[in-house]
Amino acid sequence: EDKVVQSPLSLVVHEGDTVTLNCSYEVTNFRSLLWYKQEKKAPTFLFMLTSSGIEKKSGRLSSILDKKELFSILNITATQTGDSAVYLCAVHGNTGKLIFGQGTTLQVKP
């Protein structure tokens, strides 16, 4: 059965800290891995990763995929209170469905 597991489930840090969120997966015929940020509303897209070892970067956020070890990490440097959210990892397999992880709840304290 396809599955996506995120860790940690929750994290509390202080502004300025760097955090690393993890996502491991087992899926048939992997096609892509996506990261989303969800605040109090709908998930918003962050990154889509399809190739191993190529870092995607957007401001203070970056992500990388390891297709051999079947995981991805999302890094956030110099965290701000506005980074507080649930971060969702989802993997796309052959069927076309996105399989979501349970999410990591990040709280950044001032």
Added chain:
Amino acid sequence: DAGVIQSPRHEVTEMGQEVTLRCKPISGHDYLFWYRQTMMRGLELLIYFNNNVPIDDSGMPEDRFSAKMPNASFSTLKIQPSEPRDSAVYFCASSSNIGEQYFGPGTRLTVT
């Protein structure tokens, strides 16, 4: 583009009533997805369409749930009869490829 549009944004109904949720995807997107999100179960895919055709409805919880996409710009998710355990936020999302999905604002459904 206005993004994915969902209506209503909030719905409160009594157990046994029929509920219809509506979604207008982003113009030009070939894929449309219906999700349900609860604290207990997280984000779950219910059904998705490609070019208006249902591709996978294995996530639809039971026969009380049905979804249609009569044309490329409109889809409905219907629950009949509704039950308290159906209370959740229902998201519609659309995409132009099989990866990046854009989510609507969601419909918060409360069944009393």
